[in-house]
Amino acid sequence: MKDVAIIGAGPAGLSAALYAARAGLSVQVFDAMGGGGQLTEIAEVENYIGVGRVTGQGLAASCLAEARTAGAEIVTKNVKRVEKNGLFFSLLCDKERYEARTVILANGARPRRLGVNGEQALLGRGVSYCALCDGRFFGGKSVAVVGGGNGAFAEALYLSRIAATVHIVHRSKQFRGERSVLARLEAMPNVVFHTNRTVGAIRGDERVETLILKDTDTGKTEALRVEGVFIAIGREPQNAPFATLFPLDEQGYVITDERCACATDGLFAAGDTRVKVLRQISTAVADGANAAESARRYLERRAFVPLGKK
Numbered sequence: 001m002k003d004v005a006i007i008g009a010g011p012a013g014l015s016a017a018l019y020a021a022r023a024g025l026s027v028q029v030f031d032a033m034g035g036g037g038q039l040t041e042i043a044e045v046e047n048y049i050g051v052g053r054v055t056g057q058g059l060a061a062s063c064l065a066e067a068r069t070a071g072a073e074i075v076t077k078n079v080k081r082v083e084k085n086g087l088f089f090s091l092l093c094d095k096e097r098y099e100a101r102t103v104i105l106a107n108g109a110r111p112r113r114l115g116v117n118g119e120q121a122l123l124g125r126g127v128s129y130c131a132l133c134d135g136r137f138f139g140g141k142s143v144a145v146v147g148g149g150n151g152a153f154a155e156a157l158y159l160s161r162i163a164a165t166v167h168i169v170h171r172s173k174q175f176r177g178e179r180s181v182l183a184r185l186e187a188m189p190n191v192v193f194h195t196n197r198t199v200g201a202i203r204g205d206e207r208v209e210t211l212i213l214k215d216t217d218t219g220k221t222e223a224l225r226v227e228g229v230f231i232a233i234g235r236e237p238q239n240a241p242f243a244t245l246f247p248l249d250e251q252g253y254v255i256t257d258e259r260c261a262c263a264t265d266g267l268f269a270a271g272d273t274r275v276k277v278l279r280q281i282s283t284a285v286a287d288g289a290n291a292a293e294s295a296r297r298y299l300e301r302r303a304f305v306p307l308g309k310k
């Protein structure tokens with residue numbers, strides 16, 4: 001039994017782990033990927049105040065090290081379900097079952113799928129959701145990035161230093177991403193914009209060969225020859241397995257109050273997984289601190305004696 005079990009070791013989960021462990025609580029953080037979350041997929045972080053321009057992987061490693069030093073234990077397992085047994089919670093992994101007095105859900109969100117023909121079949125064979133992970137396979141080649149937000153911009157910037165040509169395909173003329181980054185991309189000779197275009201299909205026998213684009217004004221289709229396509233059209237939560245305990249909104253995000261508390265006593269949610277306006281590293285980290293403090297107060301109100309870090 002632990003005082004706090006945290007599901008997800010991204011910035012929200014690790015911030016919660018740091019605060020909870022420093023408050024003298026015993027903490028286990030579950031993450032099948034070992035930790036870092038979305039940070040591990042970001043080449044450069046430029047808007048997290050106080051650290052300047054850092055690599056996502058460097059920031060992830062620092063967050064993990066700090067949470068561990070404070071006393072949090074990282075468990076590299078996937079939590080499949082959470083059950084409530086009286087006052088306590090069980091976390092069910094593949095075979096093992098773990099017990100905790102409180103649970104903080106910080107499982108983030110996964111890349112949204114386009115849902116077109118070829119996307120699944122050519123995954124890992126030219127289709128990717130992470131330029132930092134897969135961009136190196138496209139040196140000197142022609143690639144496309146689908147999307148018009150900061151995520152797509154970050155992918156395109158990273159790829160523009162590796163690929164021969166980066167085609168940005170966006171379904172409208174308006175971009176959600178920051179203007180300053182858009183200006184940088186527009187100034188790059190190897191970045192080509194295709195606005196008002198949707199992707200109808202991704203084609204190729206063994207690997208990606210062409211994207212079928214549709215002009216949203218005229219309805220005309222065209223084939224764009226690329227060897228890779230990076231899909232960056234936002235993220236969506238993966239909360240269905242937790243829906244019985246964590247109330248969700250219609251989009252699947254966890255509904256919490258200002259303190260990151262859910263309707264079920266002892267359960268909290270932090271970071272991208274919960275209903276909120278702005279999903280950034282800074283807001284995830286703030287949520288983690290809030291959720292950990294709310295969990296601590298919850299345990300105090302019930303006069304639970306902290307179980308200690310061992």
Ligand code: NAP
Binds near residue numbers: 113278280
């Ligand atoms: P986002 O800001 O929600 O942008 C998603 C983009 O994908 C939008 O341009 C949207 O088009 C498009 N899109 C959505 N569904 C689509 C579909 N089915 N087909 C075609 N296009 C579709 O998501 P994000 O760029 O991942 O950013 C999420 C948050 O993280 C934001 O707050 C962002 O500032 C922050 N952020 C992310 C990164 C990163 O690396 N992921 C970096 C910096 C900041 P419409 O505009 O037409 O709706």
